[in-house]
Amino acid sequence: MSTNWTSYFREQLPDMVEELRTYVEMETPTHNKEAVDRLGLYIAERFRELGCRVERLPQQTYGDQLRIEYGEGEEQVLILGHFDTVKEIGTLQKEPLREENGRLYGPGTYDMKSGIVFAYFALRAIISHGLPLSKKLVFFWNTDEEIGSVSSEQLIRAEAKRSKYTLVLEPAAGDGSLKTSRKGGGEFFLTATGRAAHAGNDHAIGVNAIEELAHHVLAIQSFTDYAAGTTLSVGTIKGGSVSNVVPDWATAEIDVRIESRAEAERITRLMNQLAPVLPGAELKLEGGIAKPPMERSAGTEKLFLLAQEQARLEGFELTEQGVGGTSDGNFAADAGCPTLDGLGPAGDGAHASHEHIVLDAIPGRVAVLLRLLTAL
Secondary structure, eight states: OOHHHHHHHHHHHHHHHHHHHHHHHHHOOTOOOOOOHHHHHHHHHHHHHHHHHEEOOOOOOSOOOOEEEEEOSOOOOEEEEEOOOOTTTTTHHHOOOOTTTTTTTTTTTIIIIIHHHHHHHHHHHHHHTOOOOOSSEEEEEOOGGGGGTTHHHHHHHHHHOOSSEEEEEEEEOTTTEEEEEEEEEEEEEEEEBBBBBEETTTTOOBOOHHHHHHHHHHHHHHBBBGGGBBBBEEEEEEOOTTTTTOOOOEEEEEEEEEEHHHHHHHHHHHHTTTOOSSSTTTEEEEEEEEEEOOOOOOOHHHHHHHHHHHHTTTTTTOOEEESSSSOHHHHHHHHTOOOEOOOOOOEOOOSSOHHHHEEGGHHHHHHHHHHHHHHH
């Protein structure tokens, strides 16, 4: 493939920015089904115009998921992304879509509406230039990734099990690196129950739930193992009512991040082994590790080296990085499908007011995506 696709997509850049403008100006907070579905209908129609087979998967609470097929064959490549955001409707008034110093700012530009735009323009170029595909392409655009993909996890897992490879169009790491591993994680909630008593008159018969919880806070923090990439952070504590009553309840919220299945199993086992320290106290553990880690497998390495090779053909270098945040790539990898993440835009500010993408980097990244889709 001798074409310099970076140059081609540089000419397409104004059209890509205009397409992204349409996406961003349709604000899509996860919990607003009507708003999310409005953009979903637009995306579905855009891919349908390319000749894709488009299936809307109805959801009662969240936006309808989109499964889009192009091409034929028994084998398929899965391309993952989401079009819900953490930003509420009205954010555009405070954080308007704007171009400054080679960057395009606005809610959802980086995380991750531009990734879907990349896929659309890469596929459009494949079709218009008659480029052959050896595998069917399946684009799965989901609507609840920002809250853990509660209605789409099983759909993503099932699709990944049918796929030879998964490409995730989440944004690149801060330096533009692709993501070859991601930590898994979740939240535990530990509640201690004691016995209320007057702090002055009946202190001895009370069972202080906050004291009980304090023992476990220290134990939980000690489960952290930096060498293994495991961190636990007791992030919030609530308990008691007033200072002159021995508190009969206290609860803690614990963030957990892990890099391997073995560590997920270790932490889950240790958390479940927590037992009351004070006589008369009780403990209740809820939650858990909801997202498994995306481990750097041999299949992921193969995908990265292929992407790196395609970037060199376009005249630039790609690097790789492991990151702490999660994505739907975690589910695809856990389902046993080689997964490469971070193929979306370069930029910064996910979930923040300075969210933006680097415009000059877009043509090269779409070029690599096109080359991957035709090389796999």
